[in-house]
Amino acid sequence: MRNFFESIIRPADRGSTDSLYVLFVIAMTVTVIVFVVAVVVALMGGEAGQFGDFFGGTLNPLLTFLTFMGLLVTIVLQQAELRETRDELIRSADALENQIKATDRQNFESTFFQMLTLHNTIVNSIDLDYSRRVSSDGGEIIRRSRERKGRDCFSQFFTNFKENYENAVGLSEKERFQVAYDKFWSYRQQDLAHYYRYLYNVLRFVHESKGIEDRMPYVKLLRAQLSDFELVMLFYTALNKHGINYWLYIHEYQLFDNLPESMLIDPSHVALYSQRSFGVPKRPPVVQWPPAILAAQHEAQTIG
Numbered sequence: 001m002r003n004f005f006e007s008i009i010r011p012a013d014r015g016s017t018d019s020l021y022v023l024f025v026i027a028m029t030v031t032v033i034v035f036v037v038a039v040v041v042a043l044m045g046g047e048a049g050q051f052g053d054f055f056g057g058t059l060n061p062l063l064t065f066l067t068f069m070g071l072l073v074t075i076v077l078q079q080a081e082l083r084e085t086r087d088e089l090i091r092s093a094d095a096l097e098n099q100i101k102a103t104d105r106q107n108f109e110s111t112f113f114q115m116l117t118l119h120n121t122i123v124n125s126i127d128l129d130y131s132r133r134v135s136s137d138g139g140e141i142i143r144r145s146r147e148r149k150g151r152d153c154f155s156q157f158f159t160n161f162k163e164n165y166e167n168a169v170g171l172s173e174k175e176r177f178q179v180a181y182d183k184f185w186s187y188r189q190q191d192l193a194h195y196y197r198y199l200y201n202v203l204r205f206v207h208e209s210k211g212i213e214d215r216m217p218y219v220k221l222l223r224a225q226l227s228d229f230e231l232v233m234l235f236y237t238a239l240n241k242h243g244i245n246y247w248l249y250i251h252e253y254q255l256f257d258n259l260p261e262s263m264l265i266d267p268s269h270v271a272l273y274s275q276r277s278f279g280v281p282k283r284p285p286v287v288q289w290p291p292a293i294l295a296a297q298h299e300a301q302t303i304g
């Protein structure tokens with residue numbers, strides 16, 4: 001009886017109106033039985049009125065109960081439909097949210113890669129034309145003109161800054177950096193101001209973009225385009241009062257992970273930035289050799 005009741009009252013399990021049909025069949029069967037019995041009693045000369053009163057008093061509550069059950073089943077069906085509608089709305093909302101996230105990601109990546117392209121254009125537009133003094137065997141000083149373009153210019157920038165730093169003696173380390181950079185910037189601002197402003201805005205764009213959960217891969221793409229001399233110049237640029245705002249992005253995205261410490265003016269300058277800025281802790285180096293061993297281990301782990 002319990003299973004039968006549940007099969008009547010929970011039609012949503014089968015997703016049909018079978019329960020209402022069962023109630024209809026029961027009601028029709030009872031009605032036909034009463035009609036047939038009444039006809040038989042009348043033919044046999046019995047009192048059909050008394051029989052009708054008896055079955056009327058019994059049948060009316062039964063039909064009323066079946067009507068109530070039909071109403072209950074209808075309510076349950078409506079609840080099931082409402083639940084399915086609600087679930088569908090939730091799925092639609094999730095799909096819409098995922099679509100919005102995908103659109104935001106596409107817009108972000110489109111803008112980011114356009115910014116990378118423009119950044120490379122700015123780098124390639126940098127050029128230097130300067131002269132060097134060279135002594136000949138006869139003691140005569142000859143000026144030789146040299147030209148550099150693009151990323152090759154940053155080695156000369158670093159040479160200029162290093163000379164200014166080494167000449168700024170008798171000062172605290174902080175003042176020494178500032179004095180050296182101010183002098184360097186006084187004659188290199190025209191070459192580098194646009195570069196550093198745009199690089200800063202690329203980093204800020206990535207850092208402040210909404211809906212991007214993992215920003216590190218994008219900064220790695222940017223970092224991979226920076227040469228060693230660009231990194232070492234960024235290292236010292238971010239130590240002066242005009243470039244100090246770089247510290248957040250340097251720390252957060254480990255911008256100096258690939259910076260050779262041997263390129264610094266003094267190895268002790270490493271302590272001026274956080275360990276995270278240099279990608280510490282670093283992944284342990286591979287000790288197996290040759291690569292055939294590494295490939296075999298990888299295949300074994302993949303199969304396993």
